[in-house]
Amino acid sequence: MTEQDGQEELEAQFEQWRQYVLRRRELQPFDADELEDHLRGSVDELVAAGLSPDEAFLVAVKRMGSLDELSREFAREHSERLWKQLVLTADTGSPVADTRSRRDLWAMVSCAAGAVASVKVPALFGLNFEDDSSFYARNFTLFALPWLAAFLAWRRKARRSVIAILVALFALGAVAANAYPLADKSQSVVVTSIHLPIALWLVVGLAYIADDWRSFRRRMDFIRFTGEWFIYLVLMALGGGVLSAFLFNTFKAIGIVPEEFISHWLLPCGATAAVVVAGWLVEAKQSVVENIAPVLTRLFTPLFTAALFAFLVAVVWTSHGIDVEREALILFDLLLVVVLGLLLYSLSARDPLAPPGPFDKLQLALVVSALAIDVLVLLEITGRITDEYGSTPNRAAALGENVILLVNLAWSAWLLLTFIRRRTLFTALERWQTGYLPVYAAWAWIVVLVFPPLFSYI
Structure with a gap:
């Protein structure tokens, strides 16, 4: 050299x-x-x-x-900085920063208002949450995520070409959710309701990354954003539940039952607005949640590792096969997604220059346990499809998802092992995870667009 x-x-x-x-x-x-x-x-x-x-x-x-x-x-x-970050419109001491903060606030309010209006538009055409639950299940993310993407694209000053791609992808999602003749209880409604939010969330990722979509660092930033956004959303959901219970019981005490207001206005409007507000909070108050999320990751990683290991021991001890009906498939896929989420967020919060330590070995144990469960689920699904049960939208979607997760978990385990043995750099694991994100997006769009006609809309 x-x-x-x-x-x-x-x-x-x-x-x-x-x-x-x-x-x-x-x-x-x-x-x-x-x-x-x-x-x-x-x-x-x-x-x-x-x-x-x-x-x-x-x-x-x-x-x-x-x-x-x-x-x-x-x-x-500089302790005053942290306190300023806890205030909604912090006095940064810089006129430029103050102006930007106010603009971000008003942009967030506008986008949140747009999300609230979107969720109420179907009511103008006679649709309601009780009688048209299938419609709202397929479309709920379309009411909120485009507005979150709009806020992020505005904040990133995205180019017109990026904005055009965002509009086209959200329009494609709206067509996929509503153009197919799906019965309310069809399996295609279920797989669309599960996979369309995944596809659209990765479209939000495109708005977040904006012009740096090839940068693995920016993709890792989006993974970090996702974890922090989820934490804020859960906290707001808990607060909204307390508010709803308070309103219901206090008004009921004076003879007024606000059930219709809560179910038709407060909850749906609050949920869609919270999606945008959570994104704004992450952008404005990132340092506050950065102290929370890594702690949660380190807390739940050993707990999930123990739970998965106990499950594997129980499978071997009882020799009982895994139930691969729809509810069980969703449960196991969610479990694997949670494990992957713990891995991703711990990667995004880790110092890439730090040497391997005990927590890295614990993560390897978690990934290997999840990999073993994924293999068991894949064997059961394949057996059901090749036997007399045949293929259904649920099983085919679960089969593809588990294959995708198998590849990701297997290579992640190998990279973790080589990193622990000091044979590769930590950035190799980061690049693998961020480079794999388009695979999830591609599969989600395939399920949403191809599966309903492929399985005759059943």
């Missing part, structure tokens, strides 16, 4: 380190500049002492300590 190549690689490492530092909202850009100056000075001293640039960089980063310690130190020195 020439000296110029070594210098270019060193600059790339500095850039990667800086990008990771800037993910912490406790650290402002000028803080990152200060840290980078300190890091560069340490690297120069180590290179002058005879180390290679790569060795000097790793030693200098190690001497600086973990980023958690650095961010906590900066948070202590």
Whole structure:
């Protein structure tokens, strides 16, 4: 390697380190500049002492300590920043930042209002939640996610070509949800209701990434956004449940039963608006939830590992096959998705420069356990399809999903193993997961668009 190549690689490492530092909202850009100056000075001293640039960089980063310690130190020195981030319209001290914050707020309010209006439009045509539950099950994400995508695209200043692609994909989703002659209790309604939100959420990802769709870092940022968005949405759902119970019981105490208002207005309008508000909160208050989500990941990873291992032991002990009826298939697929979610979010919150540790080994155990369960489910589904039961939309969709998850989990397990054995870099696992996202999108669209006519709309 020439000296110029070594210098270019060193600059790339500095850039990667800086990008990771800037993910912490406790650290402002000028803080990152200060840290980078300190890091560069340490690297120069180590290179002058005879180390290679790569060795000097790793030693200098190690001497600086973990980023958690650095961010906590900066948070202590500038504690007012954290409090400002907890306020809806924080006083940042910068007129430009204040203007942007107000614009984001009004954009969020406009998009949330659009989502609320969208969910009430079907009522103008005589549709209601009780008699037309199938329609709302297929279309509910179409009422909310386009507005979340609109907010993110506006915030990212997406190009017209990106906006055109977003509009086309959401329109395609609306056609897929409503054009096919599906009976209310058909299996195709179920698979569409499950897979269309997945397909449309990855369209939201396109709005989030905007012009950087090839960047695996931006894809990893979207994975992080997804986890944080989900946490905010759950917290708002819990608050909405408390509000609904409070309204119902207090008004009932004075002889008024607001059941229709709650079921027809408060819950659907609140749910669609919350989808947009949660996205805005993640964008504006990322540092607050960054302290929560990694803790939840580390809490539930060992619990799910123990649960999956106990299930495998029970399967071997009882020699009982897995039920592959519709409810069981959905349950097992959700279980595997949760495991994958724990893996993805722990990857997005991990320091890529940190060496392998005990938690990485625990994640490997979790992935291997999930992989074993996936194999068992695949064997049962294949057996049912090849026997007298034949193929149905549910089984075919589950078969494809489990094959996709099998490939992902198998290669993830291998990459984790090689990382733990220090034979590959952590970024290889990140690149694999972010590069695999289009596979999920492609399969979800296939199920939504192809399966209903393929199985004669049953």
